[in-house]
Amino acid sequence: MIVDDSMIARAVLSRMVEGDGGFEIAAVAGTAEDAIAALHQVRVDIVILDLEMPGAGGLKSIPRILAAAGGAKVMIVSSLAEEGAEQTIAALALGAADTLPKPGTGRFNGRFSEILLSKLKALGYASAPTELRAGSSSLLPLRPMAADPIEILAIGASTGGIHALAALFQALPRRIGVPILVTQHLPPPFMPVFARQLAVAAHRPASVAEDGMILAADEILLAPGDAHLTLDVSGDDVVVHLSDGRPSSGCMPSVDPMLASVGAVYGERALGVVLTGMGRDGVEGASRLVSRGGSVIVQDEGSCAVWGMPRAILDAGLACAALPPDKIARRIAARTEEQSCK
Numbered sequence: 001m002i003v004d005d006s007m008i009a010r011a012v013l014s015r016m017v018e019g020d021g022g023f024e025i026a027a028v029a030g031t032a033e034d035a036i037a038a039l040h041q042v043r044v045d046i047v048i049l050d051l052e053m054p055g056a057g058g059l060k061s062i063p064r065i066l067a068a069a070g071g072a073k074v075m076i077v078s079s080l081a082e083e084g085a086e087q088t089i090a091a092l093a094l095g096a097a098d099t100l101p102k103p104g105t106g107r108f109n110g111r112f113s114e115i116l117l118s119k120l121k122a123l124g125y126a127s128a129p130t131e132l133r134a135g136s137s138s139l140l141p142l143r144p145m146a147a148d149p150i151e152i153l154a155i156g157a158s159t160g161g162i163h164a165l166a167a168l169f170q171a172l173p174r175r176i177g178v179p180i181l182v183t184q185h186l187p188p189p190f191m192p193v194f195a196r197q198l199a200v201a202a203h204r205p206a207s208v209a210e211d212g213m214i215l216a217a218d219e220i221l222l223a224p225g226d227a228h229l230t231l232d233v234s235g236d237d238v239v240v241h242l243s244d245g246r247p248s249s250g251c252m253p254s255v256d257p258m259l260a261s262v263g264a265v266y267g268e269r270a271l272g273v274v275l276t277g278m279g280r281d282g283v284e285g286a287s288r289l290v291s292r293g294g295s296v297i298v299q300d301e302g303s304c305a306v307w308g309m310p311r312a313i314l315d316a317g318l319a320c321a322a323l324p325p326d327k328i329a330r331r332i333a334a335r336t337e338e339q340s341c342k
Helices: 007-018 032-039 057-069 086-093 111-123 161-171 188-202 255-269 283-291 309-315 325-340
Strands: 046-049 073-078 098-101 152-157 180-184 206-208 220-222 228-234 237-243 270-274 295-299 321-323
Touching (some): 032 057, 073 086, 086 098, 086 161, 086 188, 152 255, 161 188, 180 255, 188 206, 255 270, 270 309, 283 295, 283 309, 295 325
């Protein structure tokens, strides 16, 4: 479904999407209200949504569109979705799976078309949370989780991750007594806005990590968009070390160095969490974390916008659980209860 108040944009996007051969336009709408009404009549896998529209507009309507869409993913294509824009982070936090800036008039071609189609293919079909597909990796055996209280929590995410992070932190106790590291695939201009919005959603301080920072309990440090977030030991302190080496995943920042680093420093008292995202970033880091005695929890298929990164870790036999974000929060809390009571 394409939702855009511009008739020209709807027509151009429709031709672009259907020209691939792998997609079918099931419906178009000129307002969010019309889209919500149509979603009660037609089943879709992806909703392409503009943010600037009459009526309630696209941004405020995302939760209602998701509720009516029955598991469909929302892809924002809007001139407001520029790098660093607060509307972009807000859309992702409200549940949009991905965003793409709309080009100016006359530039709906070439590179934009390639990027749009690749993002749509990555999002794939609507999720079915209550069903397990045949041959699902969710049926693979899980590793036992370490029982000792954790001393570090490291979370990695990509496409759909901002919404998943919000859901996880909303269910997490406000005090767990350990530092929290987050690597979310986002370009550098987004990071200050993301840090501010995550601090509000998580009810705890959040900031973009800088080299040499000392870790503090119940504070979130985010990998900057142009460096990997890793750790070093300096005397009695654990400090941040930012690196810019190219990991095998090709991601910047990458989840792999973060997970490998927390495993090396904290061993069995390290807990890694990998949320929704495309690709395999996190597998190598999870392997190294697990080899040091640490544990890794992944997001389950039904709650993921893109079940790529979690599935890769599950397929590799490295996960101790596959759960939706709110239940991941409960597992984290369970590993910190003993420590919090001291």
